[in-house]
Amino acid sequence: MSKYLFEANYVGDGIKGLMREGGTKRRDAVVEALKSVDGSLESFYYAFGETDVVGVFDIPDQANAVALSLMINSTGAVNLHLKPLMSAEDLDAAARKTPSYRAPGQ
Template sequence: MSKYLFESNYVGEGIKGLMREGGTKRRDAVVEALKSAGGSLECFYYAFGETDVVGVFDIPDQANAAALSLLINSTGSVSLRLKPLMTPEDLDEAAKKTPSYRAPGQ
């Protein structure tokens, strides 16, 4: 399973829908959407300021995460951004790798 941090903002009719349905029903909709893609919700929080909702979910792979993101963003009611998360062990593995790279101008 892959873990993602998500940040979203309600847009236009999405704000009206949130006000009509309330926060728990929108969270339940996220849980159901994740289940349909083989995922699960770890945490979900409302915020205010630049971001309306933040949370973490698990999903089987990048393709399912991308499909869910495309579907949600295509509604025009929510702007969703995903950030893949790594464990400290994942970073340890990355640090052991030795890719080749030339910096600009060198």
């Protein structure tokens, strides 16, 4: 399973739907959407300011994460952004690799 940080903003009718349904029903809708791609919700928080909702979910692979993001964003009611998360061990493994690269102009 891969972990993703998600940030979402309600847009237009999405705001009206949130106000009508309430926060727990929208969270439940996220749980059901994640189940449809064999994922699970780790955390879910409402916020205010630049971002309306933040949280973390587990999902089997990138294809399922992108499919879910595309489906949610296609509604026009929510603007969802995903960020893949790495463990400290993932970063250790990356730091041991030695890719080659030439900087611009060098």
